[in-house]
Amino acid sequence: MKKIILLPALLLLLAFMLLYTPASAAAPCTVYLDGQAMEYPYISTIRGGSSYLPLRAAADHYGGRLTWDADSRTARWMTEGLTLIARDGSCYIEANGRTLYAARGIFIADGRLMIPTRLLAQAMGGDAQWESRSRTVQIHAGSR
Numbered sequence: 001m002k003k004i005i006l007l008p009a010l011l012l013l014l015a016f017m018l019l020y021t022p023a024s025a026a027a028p029c030t031v032y033l034d035g036q037a038m039e040y041p042y043i044s045t046i047r048g049g050s051s052y053l054p055l056r057a058a059a060d061h062y063g064g065r066l067t068w069d070a071d072s073r074t075a076r077w078m079t080e081g082l083t084l085i086a087r088d089g090s091c092y093i094e095a096n097g098r099t100l101y102a103a104r105g106i107f108i109a110d111g112r113l114m115i116p117t118r119l120l121a122q123a124m125g126g127d128a129q130w131e132s133r134s135r136t137v138q139i140h141a142g143s144r
Helices: 002-019 055-062 117-123
Strands: 027-033 044-047 050-054 065-069 074-079 082-087 092-095 098-101 107-109 112-116 127-131 136-140
Touching (some): 027 055, 050 055, 050 107, 050 117, 050 136, 055 065, 055 074, 055 112, 098 117, 112 117, 117 127, 117 136
Parallel strands (some): 027 136
Antiparallel strands (some): 074 082, 082 092, 127 136
């Protein structure tokens, strides 16, 4: 009798595990840089409760020069008033000599280096605001 009850329970548990997506998994969101939505190919995401944006999106939007060192897996973005350095797998970015902590780290997704939106805003002397209902982030750059 126990085997008859145990088998369906195990099958139900297995089905739940296969279909369940944890909240910490990557999920899409929309990021606005000074009011302009970043769209494809700049796919933003939420990972571990933090929103991320490809560094390339910021560089293309604000200008400057973005370089990539494949050996060290490090990006360097230089624009007027800002030098930002971010390395894949690191928990820090450097902005104008300041070290900013990224609790969930820096990572590569679909060939793009992803950085936390709040850190990007902080590095530029601005702020980031999250709207949970619409899953959007508004980044307003400061003076850098």
